[in-house]
Amino acid sequence: MxxxxxxxxxxxxxxxxxxxxxxxxxxxxxxxxxxxxxxxxxxxxxxxxxxxxxxxxxxxxxxxxxxxxxxxxxxxxxxxxxxxxxxxxxxxxxxxxxxxxxxxxxxxxxxxxxxxxxxxxxxxxxxxxxxxxxVNPNFASAANDNPLKPLVVPSNTGINVQSVVSSSAHCAFYGHPCQGTSAGTTSSSCSGYSDLTAYQNILNVSVGNGEVLHPVDLTCAITSTNSWSTTYRNKFIKVTNLSNNQSIIVRVTDTAPANKGVELTYRAWASIGKPSGSNTVKIELMGS
Structure with a gap:
């Protein structure tokens, strides 16, 4: 329709x-x-x-x-x-x-x-x-939702930071534009992007909270270490690149591997200067 x-x-x-x-x-x-x-x-x-x-x-x-x-x-x-x-x-x-x-x-x-x-x-x-x-969807979503599933609105909707989750954490990304362009565990690098030489393909179209992974949305996966992935699931957090002090507010929708801090969607990651590796970002919980 x-x-x-x-x-x-x-x-x-x-x-x-x-x-x-x-x-x-x-x-x-x-x-x-x-x-x-x-x-x-x-x-x-x-x-x-x-x-x-x-x-x-x-x-x-x-x-x-x-x-x-x-x-x-x-x-x-x-x-x-x-x-x-x-x-x-x-x-x-x-x-x-x-x-x-x-x-x-x-x-x-x-x-x-x-x-x-x-x-x-x-x-x-x-x-x-x-x-x-x-809207009337043109077809069901990748997770077979029709009508479209509402995106989870976190309960902590305040403008100010409530607490520091980590003053120095590991940062990576997922949902790169080159991911999923070839069959197998990885996709080769594609024109216009030089972030990596190969891209680990995504396992599922859905993330931990049931939403479809939208690579331009402002979401992230956070590590399972110290129960962060359960404590902060469906919360707003502020991620700051320690090298340039650029920040982005994202929703926690998924779980990252142990000791891997935060994995941002590609759009969120690129928007703060592509921080990569250990001790590259500060993570803060937004207030209610």
Whole structure:
């Protein structure tokens, strides 16, 4: 079923943005109209995987986007499967395709909006959820959710840090754009990326809390050591690159190996300067 974004005046220069008749947000006419136009560009693509409507980060700001992840277009993502006799399985959509913050129009559109307010990471998450709840998916998600599953909203939604989890922790990433481009345990390096020479393929499309792994979303896996993975699951944490003091707020949705600190999605990792290895990041728990 097709999707349509519309606007309607609420009062003065404040207009409501609606998807399929469901209210999403209110804003100035120019902003609401721009978001409507971007959404309708995205909706014009019948092969777009709308499960990838998620919070993200671009140009130094928290945003909502829908990466150009498409099904039924000959694209395949390979997932390493330890239970398979041949060592791999596949999903008929390229989950780890690189994306850009663009306003190109047509099916190339990925940007939806820039988050506002005092807590922009929370605004981006709740607005993404409102859009996800209103759309008619073009097909079920990679986790077979239809309608789309809401992304978990952490209970600690305060603007300030509550406590330090670690002043010096290990940092890595997962969900690299090159992952899943070839069958097997790893994918070879691909054009435009020089982070590694080979990329460990992802085992499953879903993470520990049941959501699909969205590589441009602001999420992470945190180590099982010291029960961090259970203590901080579905919480907002702040990760700071100790070499440049750049920070990002992410949700803990998955478990990282013992003694491996935090593994950020590729977008979150790249946004703070790609910290890699031991003693490279500070991890803090956000307050309620």
């Amino acid at each position: 097709a999707n349509t974004a519309t606007t309607s005046q609420i009062t003065g220069d404040i207009y409501g943005l609606y998807i399929n008749g469901k209210y999403i947000l209110g804003d100035t006419f120019s902003r609401a109209d721009a978001i409507k136009t971007r959404l309708n560009y995205i909706f014009s693509d019948p092969n777009r995987d709308l499960d990838f409507i998620t919070p993200s980060y671009a140009n130094g700001e928290y945003v909502v986007s829908c990466p150009l992840v498409r099904k039924n277009t000959g694209q395949v993502t390979y997932l390493y499967d330890t239970n398979s006799s041949d060592g791999w399985k596949q999903y008929p959509a390229k989950l780890y395709e690189p994306t850009n913050w663009t306003n190109s129009g047509g099916i190339g559109q990925t940007a939806i909006l820039t988050a506002t307010g005092a807590i922009p990471w929370l605004y981006a998450l709740t607005t993404a959820n409102a859009i996800r709840a209103a």
